[in-house]
Amino acid sequence: MTFKEVIVVEGKDDTTAIRRAVQADTIETNGSAVSKETLHKIKRAQDVRGVIVFTDPDYPGRRIRAIIEEAIPGVKHAFLPKHQAIAKNGSGVGIEHATDEDIRAALEHVYTPEDRPVATFTQRQLIEARLIGHPDAAARRERLGEHLQIGYTNGKQLLKRLDIFRVTQQEWQQALDALEQEDKK
Structure with missing residues (x-):
């Protein structure tokens, strides 16, 4: 390579x-x-x-x-x-x-x-996804970063990182679905 x-x-x-x-x-x-x-x-x-x-x-x-x-x-x-x-x-x-x-x-x-379209994310989405303001938020953000391949970030920087890397709503939902599946195991 x-x-x-x-x-x-x-x-x-x-x-x-x-x-x-x-x-x-x-x-x-x-x-x-x-x-x-x-x-x-x-x-x-x-x-x-x-x-x-x-x-x-x-x-x-x-x-x-x-x-x-x-x-x-x-x-x-x-x-x-x-x-x-x-x-x-x-x-x-x-x-x-x-x-x-x-x-x-x-x-x-x-x-x-x-090269990617901009998708606007809100703090409310992060709260609903238990990525901020939740006892497991840091661990969930780390796993989300792995799924989206955007790295780990703190809660304050997550919205910026999602926008910088132009994560789509579809990618977001797929990553959240994967987190939910992992939580069920």
Whole structure:
């Protein structure tokens, strides 16, 4: 599997994991304090080849993703569920801990926000779906993020994430149906 886009990752170990799984060039942010120089490189790559942001499924990874999305709208996104990114010894979470197969699967489901119609979601829908204001809300949001392949987000950011990735009402309903089926087990 070869990518024309440049894949943005957090560090050298992520680059090693990406190159082990696919043929792609990477840009490393070297942590969550993304420098102006790094943003300039990412912008240049976006203009010339396109960019896929593929950061760790944790708070710093979400922060890096948000910084890049704000500075360079229109970048593509790939997400890895947290359970696929946990080190075998449980010592950390990151792309570098994922299997080659999980990395390839995540990169096969890249989101390109501008290619999808905008569906407007409401806070009321989130409440009714028990995604906010419910004791199981965080766990349900994590599972929803896996089903929709948009990653985990807190309740405050979920509406924004649904809009950024232009999740359709049909995708939303299918994901909620899957959550309900899981809850019955």
